[in-house]
Amino acid sequence: MFELMEAVKDAATKLKRHYSHNSVSLSAGCDVFYQFISSLRDFGQASIQLDPKLPAVREYAQNTKQVKDTIADNVDAFIKDDSVILTHGYSRVVVNAFLLSHRKGRRISVYVTETRPRGLGMRTHELLTKAGIPCTIILDSAVAYAMDKVDMIMVGCEAVVESGGIVNAVGSCQMAMIAKAFNKPVHVLAESYKWTRLFPLSQYDLPTHNDHILSFDLVSTPPTSGSNSPLPGTPRRHHPVLRTTDSIPNLLFAAQRHPPLDTTMSTNSMSNVMPVGQAGRNPEVDYTPPEYITLLFTDAGILTPEGISSYLVTMSLRSESS
Amino acid sequence: MTSVESVPSTSTQVPAVGAAPDGPPQRKQLTKAERRELQEKQRAAKAAATAAGAPAKAGNAPKPAPKPSQGQNTKASTPAGASGSTATASNAPATAAKKAAKSGKEVDTQLVDKTADLEAQRRHQTRIFTHFVGKKEGGLGAGIKGEIHPAIIRLGRQFADMKIVGANARCIAALVAFKTIIQDYITPQNLTLARDLTQYISPQISYLVSARPMAVGMGNSIRELKYHISVVSIDMPEQDAKDHLCEQIDTYISHRIVLADSVIEEYAMAKIQNGAVIMTYARSSVVERVLIAAWTRGKRFSVKVVDSRPMLEGKNMLAQFVKVGIPCTYLLINGVGSVIAEVSMVFLGAHAINSNGSVYSRAGTALVAMLAKEHSVPVLVLSETYKYSNNIQLDSFTKNELAPIPDPRTSSRRITTRDRLGNETDVDDETRNPNLQSINPLYDLTPHTHITVLVTEVGLIPPSAISTLAGLRDKDKGMQLSV
Numbered sequence: 001m002f003e004l005m006e007a008v009k010d011a012a013t014k015l016k017r018h019y020s021h022n023s024v025s026l027s028a029g030c031d032v033f034y035q036f037i038s039s040l041r042d043f044g045q046a047s048i049q050l051d052p053k054l055p056a057v058r059e060y061a062q063n064t065k066q067v068k069d070t071i072a073d074n075v076d077a078f079i080k081d082d083s084v085i086l087t088h089g090y091s092r093v094v095v096n097a098f099l100l101s102h103r104k105g106r107r108i109s110v111y112v113t114e115t116r117p118r119g120l121g122m123r124t125h126e127l128l129t130k131a132g133i134p135c136t137i138i139l140d141s142a143v144a145y146a147m148d149k150v151d152m153i154m155v156g157c158e159a160v161v162e163s164g165g166i167v168n169a170v171g172s173c174q175m176a177m178i179a180k181a182f183n184k185p186v187h188v189l190a191e192s193y194k195w196t197r198l199f200p201l202s203q204y205d206l207p208t209h210n211d212h213i214l215s216f217d218l219v220s221t222p223p224t225s226g227s228n229s230p231l232p233g234t235p236r237r238h239h240p241v242l243r244t245t246d247s248i249p250n251l252l253f254a255a256q257r258h259p260p261l262d263t264t265m266s267t268n269s270m271s272n273v274m275p276v277g278q279a280g281r282n283p284e285v286d287y288t289p290p291e292y293i294t295l296l297f298t299d300a301g302i303l304t305p306e307g308i309s310s311y312l313v314t315m316s317l318r319s320e321s322s
Numbered sequence: 323m324t325s326v327e328s329v330p331s332t333s334t335q336v337p338a339v340g341a342a343p344d345g346p347p348q349r350k351q352l353t354k355a356e357r358r359e360l361q362e363k364q365r366a367a368k369a370a371a372t373a374a375g376a377p378a379k380a381g382n383a384p385k386p387a388p389k390p391s392q393g394q395n396t397k398a399s400t401p402a403g404a405s406g407s408t409a410t411a412s413n414a415p416a417t418a419a420k421k422a423a424k425s426g427k428e429v430d431t432q433l434v435d436k437t438a439d440l441e442a443q444r445r446h447q448t449r450i451f452t453h454f455v456g457k458k459e460g461g462l463g464a465g466i467k468g469e470i471h472p473a474i475i476r477l478g479r480q481f482a483d484m485k486i487v488g489a490n491a492r493c494i495a496a497l498v499a500f501k502t503i504i505q506d507y508i509t510p511q512n513l514t515l516a517r518d519l520t521q522y523i524s525p526q527i528s529y530l531v532s533a534r535p536m537a538v539g540m541g542n543s544i545r546e547l548k549y550h551i552s553v554v555s556i557d558m559p560e561q562d563a564k565d566h567l568c569e570q571i572d573t574y575i576s577h578r579i580v581l582a583d584s585v586i587e588e589y590a591m592a593k594i595q596n597g598a599v600i601m602t603y604a605r606s607s608v609v610e611r612v613l614i615a616a617w618t619r620g621k622r623f624s625v626k627v628v629d630s631r632p633m634l635e636g637k638n639m640l641a642q643f644v645k646v647g648i649p650c651t652y653l654l655i656n657g658v659g660s661v662i663a664e665v666s667m668v669f670l671g672a673h674a675i676n677s678n679g680s681v682y683s684r685a686g687t688a689l690v691a692m693l694a695k696e697h698s699v700p701v702l703v704l705s706e707t708y709k710y711s712n713n714i715q716l717d718s719f720t721k722n723e724l725a726p727i728p729d730p731r732t733s734s735r736r737i738t739t740r741d742r743l744g745n746e747t748d749v750d751d752e753t754r755n756p757n758l759q760s761i762n763p764l765y766d767l768t769p770h771t772h773i774t775v776l777v778t779e780v781g782l783i784p785p786s787a788i789s790t791l792a793g794l795r796d797k798d799k800g801m802q803l804s805v
Contacts, residue, residue: 163775163784199782201593201667201700201774290784306786313787317780 024159024167024196024208024285067191067299072097074297075154075189079106083151086111086143086179089169090120091156093189095127102133109134111146115169117279140171144178153179153186160190160298162199162312164290164305167206170283176292185294192300195308197316200287213283369465372532451724451761463532468525471506473499478533482726487635489673489709490607493540494575496530500547501568508560515563516554523548535723538674538682539709543574574708582706582779583608590669590704590777591616598623598666601694603655604684605635606671608704610642613669617648624648626665630655630686632725632762655686658693668694670768672705676713677792679770679785681705685763688718691772700774707778710792718766725762 075097079085085108087094101108110128114137115121121137128135138146153175157166166172166188176186200206290305303311462478463470470478477499480486486495500523507522509515527544530536536544550570554563590612594600600623602609613625625648629636636652643650653661668690674682681687681703691701715721770785777783780791 162782164786197781199775199784201702202698205593205700306784309784309787310790313781313783313790317791 024198024206067193068093068096069100070299071189071191071297072100074302075187076101076104076106078152078187079108080151081107083108084111084149085109086113086146086150086153086175087124088113088121088153088155088172088175089115089118090123091189093191094154094156095124097154097189098128098133099131102131109136111136111138111150113138113140113143113171113175115171116140117274117282118169118284120169143171143175147178147182147184150179150184152184155186155188157188157190157194158285159198160188160195160296160308160312161287162197162309164293164296164307164309165200166190166288166293166296167198167200167208167285168288170286173203173286173288173292176288180292186292188293188296190296190298192298195312195315197312203283203287206285206287208285209283213281215281366465451722451763463529466525466528466532468522470526470529471499471503473502474526474529478529481530481533484633484726487633488605488607489537489539489671490579490706492534492537493543493708494579496540497543497547497571497575500526500544501571504564504567504571507564514556515558515560516552516556519551520548523551538711538713539706542708542711543578546574547571578708579706582708583611585779586704586706586777587612587615589782590702591619591621593667593702593777594621594623595666596622599626599664600624601626601628601658601662601665601668601690601699602639603628603636603668603670603687603690604630604633605639606669606704608706609669609671610639612704613648614642614646617646624650626651626653626661628653628655628658628686628690633684633764635684655689658690662693662697662699665694665697665699668699668701670701670703672703672709673765674713675703675705675710675776675788676715676767677711677789678714679773679776679788680715681768681770681773681776681785682711682715682721682765683768685718685766688766688768688772691768695772701772702775702777703768703773704777707780707791710788712792715767718763722766723764725764 071093079101083106085098087110089112098108098110110124110133112121112124112128112135125135125137155166155168155172155175157168157172159167161167168188179186198207203209290309293305296303296305296308298308300311462482463475477486477495480495481492486492503523503526504519507515507519509518527536547567547570550567554566558566586608594616600613602613602625613623616623625643627636627640627643627650629640629652631654640650640652651661670681670683670687670691672681672683676682681691683703694701713721773785775782776785776788778791783791
């Protein structure tokens, strides 16, 4: 039994390493599976018979597909006719929910953000228009522009964290903040296997964050500004911030030295794409704090962020004591 | 006949029939002649009530206590005056007292106000915060019946002189003292340990409460101790029972405080990144422990220790940090606004956690947390779960404690100030200026919205979810975690 657990752990580690961009939700899923396996074990037995357990395991795996349908049913009650919904990126749960509502005869229209740099919003657009749902792609930067036309935000997530917040494709947090400013509800669709015991204190406390993200180039500096730039060992807040105006000429100088944005590297119809070196300094996911989220639709029911954190605390305590 | 008629009768009143025609002059005689007697009784009742009750009740006890006693006197003297016979008067007070006690709220309010005012003036006490337990008449433990163990007397003195401060320190000190008491205790003939020991312990607790109001964590631990005492089997030999109880106390200290602190250390350390700037406030045993452990394990960060008068507890923590080699900055609370922009995170300790996630802690904590929140700095409150209370408190005013004004004759802690000529004068010397009072509330309440996360031994809990913990513990143990 112990060896089985070890094997599951190893497999999980390998998976996480392979899919580095999806690591948070993968971690969550693996953790839940791990817990499920450990709940199967019979205490005091030297060996367990795996064969009788296999159907249970298969059922658990299949359940994850049905979960999306359960969530879609719950969501349908919240969608009124002629709703305009804004979504971000590509989430299978969300698309599933829209398709289900559409099949039931609701008239909805959807704005989806481009979701750079991966451009996942195009996939959502493709699937929705194929089904006959009016869908328009908007710029990531046009979210505030469009917010007044929108009735609600509906997004999926990579993971739900212990504070009741979510981790999702970068751009979700600002979408939620803008929605809050406009008093639009933010609904998150999250299967229960995405809930994790992570507790990020800020964006930079996420496991996906590293020193390279949002870092600055170390360019050769003119002598005057050297003393004003933050030194590596200086105790500061953990993101580098330029504090004096003397450093600004430094930036301008650097910009002039670099070649203009590479126009030949575009992979889609957009003509101006950031160079690869810069693209690597950007995050893939961000953390949306619970205060910006209205409701979470899960297979365990429709919960508020506080409700989810209570649920998570209870589940984790139960599993620790068992 | 205003005094009795103003009281709505609920059929439990002693009918002072004969007093009707003599009413108003009777009443004037009463207030002039009986005033001193009333006040003596009121004071005695107040002392007994505050000593015997928990601090939450102490604020209420003085008010119901004088009321029945005054009601009793009102009714005692009116029949006495009316009938003119002492025989009925001696019986009437006894029955009147019982009935007045039952209908305690129904009192001559005018009388209460007058005597209350006089009380206040006489005492030169604080004119606001009168519901806080302030200086007591008659010294430590006045009016407590029952023999008090010397260990408790010593502990009470230490509490009153603020020699032992801090929730964990006080709780552990109290539990250790109770272990001594339990070992010294001998069950009297024909009584069971389970019942008698609880009764024996009660005045000891009252004595400690008279020194300083009960700390929440301490209260939780004592409640658990009483539970363990109550389930001691009648068949267990006395020494075995005493050893068992001492073992329970040791387990409590070890699991709920010492080991809990180790686990909190691990969780909190994981959040400290190299190069972080951590702000702390006053002194918390847990925060001190976490930061020293993190530094010893090789994490490199700097600390800003924020302190405030009159306790200046931050100095102690600062000394410990400097000893280990952590680069520190020391500032008073009025400087927090200037440095908060450079801070990565704030570590705070707690005296108690309420069920809605708000934190009751040293006065000044709420200020620091609020400033941090405004500047998007995460606020981590480090607290063991034994400090959890099912209370909901909405502000710092309803429940608090005032720092004792040091007695210039006995206390070495004198708070002084210099005038322009450089002459030192005692700030708190009341005799200098009778119009000036200084009050120092010791605690304040930080609302849960200003707290990012509670770091407990069961993990990182968002403040809104802390109440789920209590529900779970209850089911597991089959008893109340706290009141």
